[in-house]
Amino acid sequence: MEEVLRFYYASPRDPIGMQGDFYTSADLDPIFGYLLAKQFSEWAADFDAFTLVELGAGKGLLARDILQHCRLPYLILERSPAMRARQEQLLKNHDVEWVDELPIGLTGCIFSNEFFDALPVHRVVRRAGVLKEIYVDADFAEIEGELQEQINAPLGEGHIADINLEARHWIRQIAASLDRGYHLAIDYGYLRDEFYAQPRGTLMCYWHHQAVEDPYLRIGEQDITAHVNFSDLIEEGTDASLETVRFTTQMDYLIGLGILDEIAKLANAGDAASMARLVKVKNLILPGSMGERFKVLVQTKR
Numbered sequence: 279m280e281e282v283l284r285f286y287y288a289s290p291r292d293p294i295g296m297q298g299d300f301y302t303s304a305d306l307d308p309i310f311g312y313l314l315a316k317q318f319s320e321w322a323a324d325f326d327a328f329t330l331v332e333l334g335a336g337k338g339l340l341a342r343d344i345l346q347h348c349r350l351p352y353l354i355l356e357r358s359p360a361m362r363a364r365q366e367q368l369l370k371n372h373d374v375e376w377v378d379e380l381p382i383g384l385t386g387c388i389f390s391n392e393f394f395d396a397l398p399v400h401r402v403v404r405r406a407g408v409l410k411e412i413y414v415d416a417d418f419a420e421i422e423g424e425l426q427e428q429i430n431a432p433l434g435e436g437h438i439a440d441i442n443l444e445a446r447h448w449i450r451q452i453a454a455s456l457d458r459g460y461h462l463a464i465d466y467g468y469l470r471d472e473f474y475a476q477p478r479g480t481l482m483c484y485w486h487h488q489a490v491e492d493p494y495l496r497i498g499e500q501d502i503t504a505h506v507n508f509s510d511l512i513e514e515g516t517d518a519s520l521e522t523v524r525f526t527t528q529m530d531y532l533i534g535l536g537i538l539d540e541i542a543k544l545a546n547a548g549d550a551a552s553m554a555r556l557v558k559v560k561n562l563i564l565p566g567s568m569g570e571r572f573k574v575l576v577q578t579k580r
């Protein structure tokens with residue numbers, strides 16, 4: 279899965295946006311970046327220096343929109359050369375530095391939008407009481423075998439879960455990188471009970487904005503994603519001295535940052551362009567959809 283995702287994000291075809299396979303909150307409207315910029319500025323006010331580090335910056339839209347409203351040092355950690363080239367092009371007039379590793383001794387905020395859900399997962403299933411990992415052979419036929427890594431998953435018999443061990447690894451790296459400051463992750467996912475209540479797991483593929491259940495179709499040409507188990511991120515953070523200060527829905531979080539005022543301004547403007555934006559902006563906080571499926575985790579290191 280790691281190789282397939284690497285290949286997918288290396289493609290010359292842009293996977294993100296209306297012409298791609300999926301869109302993110304950053305694609306919908308610059309208000310998303312504006313509200314995050316407000317959050318970062320509030321946090322930065324308590325520090326002498328404050329650096330932003332974005333993980334997996336996609337096309338660079340979020341960086342562009344954040345930098346429009348707050349002038350803080352900005353680093354991007356992006357693994358895909360193709361995505362990085364798009365970011366460099368879009369951000370050529372902005373003061374952004376690309377890094378291959380998280381810096382040490384950072385004061386600031388490491389953040390991401392839809393980064394953790396793009397990491398490869400281990401698919402496991404319980405058979406006769408024992409956890410097995412689902413592998414594929416050279417022809418992409420599934421084989422159930424012994425676990426290669428230690429995984430504890432409270433699964434019912436025959437149930438599947440997609441375990442993101444890399445997410446835990448990233449949380450440890452983030453904690454090690456931060457001297458003081460914040461980690462903010464926005465992603466779709468659940469806390470543990472809801473996560474393991476999905477009997478078929480949460481692995482899903484996207485191709486030209488269609489949800490596709492079969493990950494063995496169009497290998498390397500469709501996005502593969504899985505919901506984040508935020509309980510893992512919270513627990514791993516606690517072990518690594520990251521204190522969780524907030525876990526909520528995107529709707530709740532953006533309302534707290536003032537999105538309703540922005541919606542009212544668009545409604546009052548009343549022109550066609552503002553109405554078109556209004557429809558998109560409302561999606562960011564729509565209950566039952568992006569507003570609730572996306573969660574926001576804020577951790578801090580004091």
Ligand SMILES: C[S@@+](CC[C@H](N)C(=O)[O-])C[C@H]1O[C@@H](n2cnc3c(N)ncnc32)[C@H](O)[C@@H]1O
Binds near residue numbers: 305392
């Ligand atoms: C779903 S996209 C999110 C894009 C962007 N954050 C947004 O909101 O539009 C995932 C991004 O993470 C990057 N990525 C995936 N795995 C990564 C890794 N291990 N290290 C750094 N970047 C990674 C991808 O290349 C892509 O830019």
